[in-house]
Amino acid sequence: MKELTIIIRRDKLPDTKNALAELGYPSLTIQSVDGRGKQRGAICDEMDAEMPESYCTAVKLKPTPSTYALEHTLPKAALYVPKRMLTLVAPDESVGEIIQSIIKVNKTGKRGDGKIFVSPIESAIRIRTGEEDEKAVS
Numbered sequence: 141m142k143e144l145t146i147i148i149r150r151d152k153l154p155d156t157k158n159a160l161a162e163l164g165y166p167s168l169t170i171q172s173v174d175g176r177g178k179q180r181g182a183i184c185d186e187m188d189a190e191m192p193e194s195y196c197t198a199v200k201l202k203p204t205p206s207t208y209a210l211e212h213t214l215p216k217a218a219l220y221v222p223k224r225m226l227t228l229v230a231p232d233e234s235v236g237e238i239i240q241s242i243i244k245v246n247k248t249g250k251r252g253d254g255k256i257f258v259s260p261i262e263s264a265i266r267i268r269t270g271e272e273d274e275k276a277v278s
Contacts, residue, residue, distance in 0.1 A: 168228040174220035
């Protein structure tokens with residue numbers, strides 16, 4: 141079994157949930173998160189007619205939580221972009237199909253499309269029934 145941690149644009153969540161449900165994976169955990177990649181949250185440079193005018197106002201300005209930032213003057217504030225983080229567990233043989241579906245739905249070709257992290261799962265237990273491993277996540 142593998143755990144997939146998927147970070148995507150907020151507006152792609154409904155399409156991503158539908159794609160996962162069509163593959164037989166409607167069960168997942170969704171969290172609202174803020175983060176940034178190598179671009180340091182600078183997304184406004186790439187805005188074009190496709191993106192809503194309010195998109196830049198959705199970018200939250202927060203001081204970076206690092207110790208370095210508290211002790212030094214940074215040349216510019218650290219921007220954190222609101223995203224959605226999805227977590228699901230799937231059998232090894234389904235991971236490739238799930239990843240391709242997520243990429244198909246979320247790929248715009250622009251910065252900020254997201255990331256997918258795949259981690260091994262040693263064991264899973266359903267608390268209510270005591271079922272283990274694949275039975276616990278199906």
